[in-house]
Amino acid sequence: MRAPLRWVLWDVKDTLLRVRSSVSEQYCDEARRVGLSLGPAEVDAAFRRAYGHHCSRFPNYGVAQGMDGKSWWTAVVKATFSHCGVRDPVLLTTVARNLYQNFGHAKNWEVFPDSKSALVSCTSLGLQLGVVSNFDNRLEAILCACGLRAHFDFLVTSEAAGVDKPNAAIFDQAIRKCGVPPGSVAHVGDHYVNDYVASRLAGIHGFLLDRKNDSDGRPVPREHRLSSLDELPARLKKHMDECS
CATH class of the missing domain: 1.10.150.720 (Haloacid dehalogenase-like hydrolase)
Structure with missing residues (x-):
């Protein structure tokens, strides 16, 4: 039986928000x-x-x-x-x-229309949320200003971590903060290598956000690919149901 899902880790730039x-x-x-x-x-x-x-x-x-x-x-x-x-x-x-x-x-930042609802829905499923981002230490202030910070239990920026994605060490730091095995963690991001491949190699359930539907040709199973964050809660719930 697969480990129960407990956490969702999030990329930020071009996943939850973008430069305006x-x-x-x-x-x-x-x-x-x-x-x-x-x-x-x-x-x-x-x-x-x-x-x-x-x-x-x-x-x-x-x-x-x-x-x-x-x-x-x-x-x-x-x-x-x-x-x-x-x-x-x-x-x-x-x-x-x-x-x-x-x-x-x-x-200077624009929150995607599906970001807040997806975060709320994930929390409603009983999941805890964290951030793993190749960002500098302004990220917390930006998330606060954009009304997103309260959704997350912790942030791991590459500047603070001393290592950036796709290095597995940044995911290891996040997993330690979660306090659960990698198999109980999902990750959502828009970058094929930094987010999807790297999280999968770390033993995390990675999802690739592909808003432009331009990832054809990459070995990403359909069930791991999202065209919108609106699709994520149902995918996570299905996973959780299969583990119960």
Whole structure:
């Protein structure tokens, strides 16, 4: 008999909420506030270059190199605007500080319409909820601002954990917080490798959220794939009924 389900772990970005407008648009808006005129295409290319470089050289917010989320994002923003030809150190510092603060506010995030109802339904099934996210330590404040924090018993961010998904160690930390075997835990996320494959390898019941239905060709059984979070409670209840 399978272990009874007790917990559901959640990814956050692009699972429960998403950035309200594109990063390049928000960077351009902030640039205008300090008197800079930059085009979205230019900023987008510069951001991708800066972000890719820092992810490669200083993965997981540079925690292993003694950085934190704030210093890491400050460096990314400064590099982005430097690639756009901004050289004034005062302007670079101001824009970086403002953008770091801006992305900690609810106005820059959009909660998906099916998120809150799915969380409530899972709790109604008697399940406890936690978060496992490749996010910096602003996550708790963002979830509070977006009205989601109260649904979760704990949060595990990759910055605090010192390791990010798909590394099994971050799931191990979450499982220890749950206090149950991996087989009593489910996980929901939108990333095939980081969320679905990694959680399954950790012994967790992983579900892949595929809102765009673009995961064809990947070896994901139909019963593990969700096109909406509205489908999750029924899947979990079925699993729980089979274990009773």
